[in-house]
């Protein structure tokens with residue numbers, strides 16, 4: 001460790017850097033290049049049963065809303081032998097319960113902040129009023145309770161929640177504040193897909209972490225990386241080295257990349273094909289068979305995989321297939337490989353579910369009347385050369401209208417693009433039909449450098465001239481450093497207003 005630090009400084013001090021790494025030779029460079037690669041395949045003892053986050057309990061209030069109570073708190077978690085790790089969680093020491101609600105239901109929350117600093121809880125992927133969104137303008141002070149409420153009105157999907165405090169999102173998520181939010185609807189409930197939570201319908205919140213010598217989370221950025229922290233341990237639902245006992249032939253996995261900055265390229269150890277059945281915003285019209293699914297931070301995918309009785313197979317993350325500038329990818333995790341979860345199939349497996357021939361509805365915004373086209377160029381830690389400012393609303397969109405946003409990554413690093421409030425359709429990538437895994441509803445999409453992503457989205461229902469929604473890169477250090485902007489949804493005749501000077505949340509119950 002000491003040796004690595006010394007080498008790093010001598011390299012930088014010697015005017016090295018990227019050029020020297022790519023074009024120079026020398027033992028130091030080769031050493032660092034080799035050291036930068038993480039490969040845990042075959043090295044993980046799968047000796048802990050996979051933790052499955054409990055389903056959050058709720059109570060019906062007098063108005064008929066289902067009320068969930070979540071308390072952000074600090075605690076300690078034993079991830080591995082040695083000292084316990086100081087962590088944050090919701091209703092526990094690490095992560096939070098899975099929230100489950102059905103389309104049409106009114107949900108309400110009491111979000112308590114038992115930490116000693118401001119935080120917030122954002123509902124990633126959810127269509128809801130800006131004041132309920134839980135972004136940086138809905139900060140919850142220590143000791144306060146925030147009580148958002150809305151009617152769930154979107155197709156069945158795997159969403160998630162996480163803090164979004166201004167400039168501090170990376171740290172809050174890294175410490176452990178996050179959870180899954182599953183939306184059901186009549187259609188999803190009528191399908192014969194695997195659907196028993198924790199049995200054949202399993203959430204997998206995948207996060208990478210680094211531990212220091214005292215077993216505490218280390219969030220220091222990786223050498224020569226612009227991405228922030230890249231961990232060398234994979235936690236799934238907070239479990240290191242997890243195994244899962246399979247009792248059914250088909251299992252549905254709800255994959256969430258809950259990491260700060262790492263890209264995963266998921267596949268199985270024997271390269272078996274599986275079916276992608278849902279993207280960020282919900283079920284695909286029909287399943288897509290593949291051997292790999294790539295997820296950048298914040299993205300989700302539901303997959304269905306088939307098992308044979310008695311077998312053991314691992315879910316892995318493989319090196320990225322494209323999109324890194326030569327040499328730099330190594331320092332940004334592109335060449336890393338991980339063993340993620342081991343699946344152990346029982347000697348006999350029940351077989352009662354199937355992948356239906358038709359499932360969700362396809363995005364339908366191609367050919368819609370486009371009210372406005374906008375362009376977003378991501379580079380460094382800015383969008384169109386500007387950094388996030390809490391009091392600057394970048395633009396307003398009209399309620400009910402469809403817009404097309406052309407988004408590109410103009411540097412060579414890993415970025416993605418997330419929009420609050422809506423699910424969008426990827427119309428094209430470099431003017432071509434998007435690859436199958438980008439054809440469903442999305443709220444976060446990886447931007448391969450120098451490609452043009454055209455995203456179509458409709459802004460409906462909720463207007464507020466003063467309180468903005470966010471769009472940003474979901475690499476959390478980039479977001480915190482300013483790669484984010486704000487827009488408002490305007491009703492007829494409304495003009496862009498002013499962000500309330502103190503827009504912190506109050507207990508408005």
Ligand code: C2O
Pocket residue numbers: 122124162164298418420470472474
């Ligand atoms: Cu998942 Cu603005 O966030």
Ligand code: CU
Pocket residue numbers: 122123124125418419420
């Ligand atoms: Cu979001």
Ligand code: CU
Pocket residue numbers: 414415416473474475478479483
């Ligand atoms: Cu970025």
